[in-house]
Amino acid sequence: MTQTPAGFDAQSIGRWIEQRFGIDDFDVEVMSIGRSNLTFTITVDGSPRWVLRRPPLGHEGGSAHNVAREGRIMAALSDSAVPVPNVLEIVDDAEVLDVPFVFMDHCPGFAINTAEDWARIPDGPGPDDKRSCAFGMIDTLAAIHAVDIDEVGLADLRRPGGLIERQLRRWLGQVEQIAMRETPMIHEVHDVLLKSMPDPAGSPVGIAHGDFKPNNLIFSDSGSVNAVVDWELTAVGEVLTDLGYFIAMLTVPEEYTSIWVPTVEDGFPATDELIARYQEVSGHEVHDVGYYSAFAMWKLACIREGVYTRLATGKMGDLDLDPEVAGAGVEELAQQALTLLEQA
Structure with a gap:
């Protein structure tokens, strides 16, 4: 694994990913979009596999950064007419990460940024x-x-x-x-x-x-x-x-x-x-x-x-x-x- 960005505890999250999915070799990068909650792309064998979303460092600002709530909304909409990413798990375990995070499948496609x-x-x-x-x-x-x-x-x-x-x-x-x-x-x-x-x-x-x-x-x-x-x-x-x-x-x-x-x-x-x-x-x-x-x-x-x-x-x-x-x-x-x- 390459050097990981701030906000992503490679050791503890890596251990969780290995226990949960049986994969111990992956790379992580900060997604280019988003200026609030932190979003990371997790790549396996050169292809994006998952996305992890967590609150900003030094989390402040109330429920706007409640990623567990955000994950729950996406999970609730999964069977509706609204297209949403596939939420795999909402994790609230200090032994994995000091803040809650949402772990989801990477959605293929692209956003319109440019x-x-x-x-x-x-x-x-x-x-x-x-x-x-x-x-x-x-x-x-x-x-x-x-x-x-x-x-x-x-x-x-x-x-x-x-x-x-x-x-x-x-x-x-x-x-x-x-x-x-x-x-x-x-x-x-x-x-x-x-x-x-x-x-x-x-x-x-x-x-x-x-x-x-x-x-x-x-x-x-x-x-x-x-x-x-x-x-x-x-x-x-x-x-x-x-x-x-x-x-x-x-x-x-x-x-x-x-x-x-x-x-x-x-x-x-x-x-x-x-x-x-x-x-x-x-x-x-x-x-x-x-x-x-x-x-x-x-x-x-x-x-x-x-x-x-x-x-x-x-x-x-x-x-x-x-x-x-x-x-x-x-x-x-x-x-x-x-x-x-x-x-x-």
Whole structure:
């Protein structure tokens, strides 16, 4: 085995893998995606075999990093219409690792992180082309929102009150708890979002993924969705928050998201087409998209502030990222959210 990255105890995890799967020779590398929970690819005989996901080093920040919860959600959705990785085991044993982790099969395919990734999807027109791929993302989002949480055993994810109200309180609280910098715009936009919040009673409720975007999906070479990953921000509440987030991520500058997203010029449908597709497939009446997109940008600003803090304090494993670069754009994202709210 080659030198292992921080956060992966090769000796104890290796012993567990050997006992569980009978394999004692493997390599480990940090996956290139993800800025929160740490995700490792385990390769056997030169091919990716498994994925291990664990909390960040120096775990802080509440349930957002509860990987056991994330693993349980994926396992619960395994028999639903939502494509998810195959969870093999959720391990909470200090003798194996000092924090819980999720151990799953490696899902074949690729995420869309760059223009080169998007170029792997065939050009249209046709059933397996870029527009079909984009609409497939929307269909997958609608499938998540159609899940009966009681039927799949996730009823305990329900919480009192609306999702927006809970998350406004939660994300502001986390920023105030861990932030190392002054963040006046985050506080200002929080107050506007709270004051102009849509009535949650008028919104469809279900599982909201919380971070649904192209680089949190695994695609086949034809562009179909093989799996939805990164369920750490999942909650039960107003599902239109996911649609607003997806649309917002298509417009936020790349330097503030650390990912590339396709545009209309790249063969991606226009926003109104995406909304129409979602409304058709889900059966939900879409409203207040501007507000939900503004909320998404504000939440992204909060997330980037948290990423900055964890990088600056060395709690992101071996990810070689400049904290100032990774944490840039917090005030700008909050300002964009405020502009959307003023236009809504």
